[in-house]
Amino acid sequence: MKHSAFSNLGSFLLGGNHSVTSPASPQAHQINGIWWLMFWVCGAAFVLTMLSMAGAIWRRRKAIEVDHARDSRRAAFVALASGIVVVVLFVFLVASAVGMKKTEYIETRNALTIQIIGHQWWWEIIYNDPVPSQIVTTANEIHVPVGKPVLILTSSRDVIHSFWAPNLNGKRDLIPGYQTAFWIQADHPGVYRGQCAEFCGHQHAHMGFEVIADPAGKYEQWKAAQILPAKEPEDDVKRHGREVFLSHPCVMCHTIRGTDAGSRVGPDLTHLASRGTIAAGTLKNTTGNLAGWIMNSQSIKPGNHMPSMSLQPDDLQALLAYLGSLQ
């Protein structure tokens, strides 16, 4: 009973699928460990200081006289307490450096390397490969194999963003003019949410992403499918949908590999239907949401760079059918 009340409070204060204290990678575990060490030590320090203040109030509020006599004893207390604080701070300092070593620098060969490029307000994700035809480009959804270290190379196309999936590691800024490297690694299969952490303009709030950790086999399957160009439309409606896509402003920003659409201003849509969310983690990828997004993107994410479209109902249905087929 008591235990469950505590754990309820705990999950209220610390839980959730986006929590620093629900680590799912060696790096996040390491940080979580340091966090709890500091939590308990600092908590104790807080309680002791407050007790000492309460003691002073309790004892001295009715004092008849100022007491200088015991000042030298107090000096000894102050010196002792300060000494303890210094020692604790040095312990934290060592913990910090050791923690950095374990979270930020991993010696590993032939790790999976992913480039993450920040855009206002979505994530471009490129799976590097020495063979150009094997390079995979996608958006807002990062698939990684479980248990394998993944090297992430970050950069930005416009302003500063910050890549952060709390279950997997701390954050790293994406700064124009810089490319930096850091690591994530998922312990278990699962979907780990992440979000931009550096203020980047209007839609900073709607710049989420998902890291999907799969067993190696499933991951390879996913990647093999992503390498393929877009599926040819198999019926007239979808063919019409492709026409709509190519004859409207969509084509000016998006790529669908295997068609004439090759612009990289917005996310690559070659395998749009395989993704779980649209608009950088803002909406579930359902036909209804997609329709709403195409027609009304400015009221869903005000200020974002995709204009709201006005399409005839037939055209919209065809476009949705086509996009829905891009598995």
Place this chain on the structure above:
Amino acid sequence: MNPVDTKPIERSATDELLQLAETWREPPGFWGWFRCVHHQTIGKRYIVTAFIFFLLGGILAALMRMQLIRPENRFLGPDLYNQIFTMHGTTMMFLFAVPMMFEALAVYLVPLMVGTRNIAFPRLNAYSYYLYLFGAIMVWVALLTNTGPDAGWFSYVPLSGPGFAPGKRVDFWAQMITFTEVSALAVAVEIVVTVFKLRAPGMSLNRLPMMVWAETIVSFLVIFAMPAIMLSSSMLILDRLVSTHFFNPAEGGDALLYQHLFWFFGHPEVYIIFIPGLGIVSTIVATFSRRHIFGYMVLVLSLIATGFLGFGVWVHHMFATGIAGMGRSFFSAASMMISIPTTVQIFCWLATLWGGKLNIKLPLLWIFGFFFVLVMGGLTGVMLGVIPVDIQVHDTYFVVAHFHYVLIGGAVFPLFGGFYYWFPKITGRMLNHTLGNWHFWLFSIGFNMTFFPMHSLGLKGMPRRIYTYQPEMGWTTLNRIATFGAGLMFIAVLLFLINVFWSRRRGVVAGENPWGAGTLEWATSSPPPPYNFVELPTVNGREAVWDAAPNQPVVRGLRTDMREVLATNVLDADPDHKELMPEPTIWPFLAALATTFLFIASIFTPWGLVWGLFPVAVTMTGWFWPKGKDKVNQEIVEAEDAARA
């Protein structure tokens, strides 16, 4: 008229007092308002203005909390929300915290505490106030016309640069920085010179009141830190207006340079706000423990050490940028070290309380609140100094919680304590006790309700500066609690305002020294006369009033018919020479107007910088050129000096 009687008429003490009052009287009437140069007048204006901006910043905070009360709320759109949070931070940091904790308190209190009649360079002081006022009005008018800056209070490039922030919004922000920093720098110089040169005889360096130490050290922080932000904001505005490339990576510029410059100012800035708070705490703890502060030397050393260490921790705002690991770790070490002086100060205050005879009144109550809040904020600060923890919680609500605990705990709690403490000195009347109690408890509960849940929100992954969030994130309840807490704080501050307006007229009359305090501002009437002290005091110990000898001498020989002050030497405060202080004058106001024209015009055209220089030069010359009573008085005293030699 007896021609034989050449003996001057023996004038009575009352005559002298009347003459002194006439000499130091502030000019009356509407036009007189623009000519005031006394530190009490300017100090009170600073206090009132900065407090108004505290209220305005608070209203913006309330709007933000309303927006975040539920997920996907459409109360404020992203455009407005971004302007509001930017202006909340900007207002609180640049228009409230620095002007209040540093300029207002230092200008009002320091000359009284060191026992002189006016601040050094009173006209510069008036000029600094007008610049602050005009800059603040400019940026707020911009906000009200939907041209409010929207790139965050630190305006990181390239988001604030020419490519991503078109229009004038960020230009107003950058120029507001120039206004307020010129103002703070001027006050810093005045305070340093006042403390070094105008102390009462006997107040040697080892006897400075803690509040004076605090404001002096802050002056040095201002002097060394503010140039960095003047430059970074100037570089930003140059990038925006005349196409320089400081921060443009395509042309050899660098976005991180901005961050380095900003935080080289930005971290000391925190201490500029916080150290005066520490000064207030030391003052109130000593007065209400009814004893000398425990560990005066340690406290002084702590302030000095904090002042230095504050300049060596700026990179901890940039731990997530990918700077080389070992480089970052030095700043982590410095961030650990800077908690030592603050910790030691807390221990010293606790020791003072343990050795005192407590007089638990409202000011002390706020200091107890300060302990609770600041210690928690300090401990989360230590956590943020540890790099692996920082890269998790950096830029989340955990940081928002941390810096509100530190800044509200370290500055606003002591400030409210200070208001209750010095209100009787400034107005002659006490603030109401019952209302004060309500204010304290509502504010403290509201504060913790608002900001404690933010620690959790940060750990649960809520980034800062998002205008909304999705329902499935699990942040809703905690946000709602925070919004209700903000409501309590709002009510508490309203009660305080009512208390101020009511007590100003109907409060209990305070008398000279209602708390039985030891520093010099309590050795004169409440409110102090425009000449501060009838006769300048001399000092016999650290708490001048408590330590005064039974027959403590006073300084005699200053003129009563001119604004004359005594200059003493820097370390030992031995009398050195006399200086005349300027009479009321309109020139600082005119110079401030000219400077304002220069700054605002240059937002719209670079030529504004050129044409704007002429009125500035003219008004500055008018200010400098000796004339009127100042000139005549100077001639009289110099003739007397010559006659005496």
Place this chain on the structure above:
Amino acid sequence: MTDVQTFRNGRTIAHLWTGILAGPLAWALDEGMSYVLVPHACSTGHYYVLHVMTALCLLIPAAAFLLAWRMYVITPPSSTEDGGDAGSRSHFMAIIGMASSALFFLAIIAEAIPRFILNPCD
């Protein structure tokens, strides 16, 4: 013992301020130089440069401590912590100097710790 007048002359005052300020300045030097030298240490592999620098920087607060201690010793016996004469004021400054040197000595050591754990090229 030394005449109180000594504590009013420029040389003595300069010594007192050196005692107070040398420690923090040495720490600032150490931090700044360490930060600047990290890329150099990585590219050349001369990690010892960082250690030599710190060792040199540690000498400064040590010397400042001795200087402040010497000033402390020569202040007149009548000096008190809160006296109003030049001797007392110097006594105060000397103690602050010793404490400041000690504190910043510690701060420089703290800066040194990470370099035994991390690698400049990390």
Place this chain on the structure above:
Amino acid sequence: MLQGLERPSERPSLDISDLKHTAFGIRSLVWWGTFGLIVIEGTMFAIVVASYFYLRTRTTEWPPGVANPTLWPGTVNLLIFLASAVPNQWLKRSAEQLNLGAVRIGLLIVSLVAVLNLAIRIFEFPALQCKWDTNAYGSVVWTLLGLHTIHLLTDAYDTWVLTALMFFGPIQRKRFVDVSENADYWWFVVLTWIPIYLVIYWVPRWL
């Protein structure tokens, strides 16, 4: 207690009637004010120089894509600055001796030297061989030179006003203190030019 508002005459007193009204150097308030200003401005110069070297680390070529600055205007200005130290110091000493005639001559000389400096400064900007909007290097050297020019201009103007005052205004001792502090500020303008000159003109040749 230090109260006793109405009883000024009963207390023992520290009589300061004999103290004078002017003090030069470290004793005067104006000296400390000027010192504060110099520290602020010096910090500003130091930060721009630091930014210069920071930007240097962000590129391989220095100066990037433009020619080295032409040496002669800056060097001539350096020589004039250094030479001006002599009349400036003489002016400062004359002011402290309250020697009105010498002060007038000294102010005239320093005023004219400042005009000369400013005239040559006009040739320094083109000598940089780039514009402020060429690249970040151009931006930072223009800022550095521009900032020094603002200080030069300010002190020149200040000197002109003081010269006018010493010829046409009321002659007071206090004004000699101002002259002395103005000379200190001129020293600051001269001394900061040495590192700034080296950074602008020589560092591109060395690095």
